[in-house]
Amino acid sequence: xTTALITHDDCLRHVxxxxxxEQVARLxxxxxxxxRDEFDGLxxxxxxxVADDDLLRVHPARHVDAVRAAAPAQGFRSLDAxxxxxxxxxxxxxxxxxxxxxAVDLVMAGEANNAFCAVRPxxxxxxxxxxxxxxxxxxxxxxxxxxxxxxxxSRVAIVDFDVHHGNGTQDLVEEDPRILFISSHQMPLYPxxxxxxETGGSNNVVNLPLRAGSGSDAFREAWRAHAFDRLNAFxxxxxxxxxxxxxxxxxxxxNLNLVEDDFTWITRxxxxxxRAHAGGRVVSTLEGGYDLEALAASTAAHIRVLMEQxx
Numbered sequence: 001x002t003t004a005l006i007t008h009d010d011c012l013r014h015v016x017x018x019x020x021x022e023q024v025a026r027l028x029x030x031x032x033x034x035x036r037d038e039f040d041g042l043x044x045x046x047x048x049x050v051a052d053d054d055l056l057r058v059h060p061a062r063h064v065d066a067v068r069a070a071a072p073a074q075g076f077r078s079l080d081a082x083x084x085x086x087x088x089x090x091x092x093x094x095x096x097x098x099x100x101x102x103a104v105d106l107v108m109a110g111e112a113n114n115a116f117c118a119v120r121p122x123x124x125x126x127x128x129x130x131x132x133x134x135x136x137x138x139x140x141x142x143x144x145x146x147x148x149x150x151x152x153x154s155r156v157a158i159v160d161f162d163v164h165h166g167n168g169t170q171d172l173v174e175e176d177p178r179i180l181f182i183s184s185h186q187m188p189l190y191p192x193x194x195x196x197x198e199t200g201g202s203n204n205v206v207n208l209p210l211r212a213g214s215g216s217d218a219f220r221e222a223w224r225a226h227a228f229d230r231l232n233a234f235x236x237x238x239x240x241x242x243x244x245x246x247x248x249x250x251x252x253x254x255n256l257n258l259v260e261d262d263f264t265w266i267t268r269x270x271x272x273x274x275r276a277h278a279g280g281r282v283v284s285t286l287e288g289g290y291d292l293e294a295l296a297a298s299t300a301a302h303i304r305v306l307m308e309q310x311x
Contacts, residue, residue: 001002002041002042002043002105002112002113002307003041003042003043003112003113003114003115003116003303003306003307003309004036004042004043004044004045004103004106004111004112004114004115004116004272005034005039005042005043005044005045005100005102005115005116005118006029006045006046006047006099006106006115006116006117006118006119007031007044007046007047007117007118007119008046008047008092008095008099008101008119009044010047010088010091010092010095011027011047011095011096011118011120011266012024012027012028012092012150013025013075013086013087013088013089013091014086014088014092014093014120014121015086015088015089015263016076016084016086016134017076017084020084021252021253021290022120022121022122022134022288022290025292026120026289026290026292026295027118027119027120027286027291028089029293029295029296030118030153030286030295030296030299031118031220032296033296033297033300034118034299034300034303037143039300039302039303039307041279041307043106043111043112045102045106045115047095047096047098047099047102047117047119048095048098048099048101048102049091049094049095049096049098050094050095050096050098050101050137050142051098051101051250052064053132054097054098054101054142054146055097057142057145057146057149058128058138058141058142058145058172058173059126059129059138060129062129063119063128063129063130063131064137065134065216066129067085067090067093067131067137070085071084071085071089071090072086072087072223073087074087074151079131079132080131080132081131082133082134083131083132083133083134083135083136087298089121090136090137090211092119092120092121093121093136093137094121094137094243095119096117096119096121096122096123096137096139096285097123097133097137097138097139097142097143099117099119099285100117100119100139100140100143100266100283100285101142101143101146102148103115103117103143103283103285103296104143104146104150104151104238104283107238107281107282107283108147108151108238110279113280113281113282113309114168114245114271114274114280114281114282114283114284114306114309115282115283115284115306116283116284116285116286116299116302116303117139117283117284117285117286118286118299118307119139119285119286120201120286121135121136121137121138122134122139122147122244122286122287122288123135123137123138123139123140123141123142123168123169123242123285124138124139124140124160124162124166124167124168124169124242124244124287125164125166125167125168125191125286126138126168127167127168127171127172128171128172130168131219132168132191133164133167133168133191134274135168135189138168138169138172139285140160140169140240140241140242140285141172141173141179142157142170143167143240143285144158144171144173144179144238144240145173145176145179147238148178148179148269153178153237153238154178154238155165155178155179155180155234155236155237155238156178156179156180156236156237156238156239157180157181157182157231157234157236157239157240158173158178158179158181158182158240158241158242159178159181159182159183159227159231159239159240159241159242159270160181160182160183160184160185160241160242160244160287160293161183161184161241161242161243161244161247161263162183162185162242162243162244162245162246162247162287163185163186163189163244163246163247163251163253163256163288164185164186164189164190164244164246164253164254164288164289165183165185165187165189165191165193165194165207165209166181166183166185166194166201166242166287166301167191167193167194169181169183169242170183170193170194170198170200170207173200173204173205174201174202174204174205175200175201175202176202176204177202177204179203179204180205180206180230180231180234180236180301181200181204181205181206182205182206182207182208182227182230182231183205183206183207183242184208184209184210184222184223184227184247184253185207185208185209185210186209186210186211186212186214187209187210187211189212189254194207194209195207195209196208196209205265206212206226206227206230208222208223208226208227210222210256212254212255212256213255213256213257214253214256214257215256215257215258215259216258216259216261217259218260219234219247219256219262219266220262220265220266223254223266223269225267228260228269228273231270231273232273232276232277235277236273236274236277236278237277237278237281238278238281238282238283239270239273239274239278239281239282240282240283240284240285241267241270241282241283241284241285242285242287243263243267243284243285243287243299243302244286244287244288244289245263245288245289245295245298245299246287246288246289246290246292247262248260248289248291248294248298249294250291250293250294251289251290251291251294252290252291253288253290260294260297260298260301261301263298263301264301264302264304264305267273267301267305267306268305270282270304271306271308271309275309279310282306282309284302284306286299
């Protein structure tokens with residue numbers, strides 16, 4: 001068994017306005033790095049279009065219909081100041097959610113130990129009825145609910161180390177006691193949510209706000225002090241990762257000052273927990289990261305650790 005890399009060329013056809021940080025080049029840089037010989041062992045899988053039934057596990061039909069209706073035939077359509085659609089955006093978003101669902105199937109079937117979904121647009125800011133923060137659908141939340149409802153699991157966890165709070169994921173899962181959601185993020189910063197007192201309707205949310213400039217030591221201590229014990233006590237049967245790499249010190253949108261080794265560290269720690277409780281079942285999905293070189297290097301560091309477990 002191995003690590004599955006799930007992506008699709010449609011994710012390169014989601015075009016944003018000139019100068020937008022969530023650009024096609026993000027995925028191009030990642031795929032270029034993953035084309036190196038050291039990544040030959042990846043199981044490369046094309047992402048399917050997500051089924052409507054799976055979108056409806058977390059989003060109401062009116063949200064799905066509104067996103068479909070917003071897709072332009074040409075040019076751009078702005079859903080808010082940050083979130084835009086082009087003619088290729090709808091299929092890209094449907095592939096992103098489809099990749100996460102396909103990853104669950106591969107891991108549950110034992111065809112892969114774990115999986116990474118190299119997709120865009122990202123998903124963790126998409127709320128139940130509100131696309132925002134570059135995101136249209138809640139990819140990770142969709143996959144988590146699919147694992148519970150379709151595969152019959154009892155408990156899954158979502159961890160999010162993107163520099164921005166995963167407000168969308170929190171909105172989609174905070175009333176479901178079967179899902180534990182943990183997010184570390186810079187605060188104050190967009191979207192303005194994620195305070196430590198936000199613990200969810202089922203006490204199933206753990207927020208780890210970090211001050212600007214915190215750096216590696218503060219990041220690691222927050223996870224050690226407030227997250228790992230909680231994960232172990234919850235004993236998830238599947239672990240999902242919202243893998244945003246914009247906490248890197250080179251990223252232009254924030255300043256938590258992490259480096260590639262921090263992403264290696266957190267990935268190893270999370271895989272260790274997944275091995276203890278979930279048979280090593282992990283699905284990771286790309287979120288943010290806007291310095292192209294740092295994004296590619298950080299993603300590579302993350303996937304190297306996934307591949308170590310997949311050997």
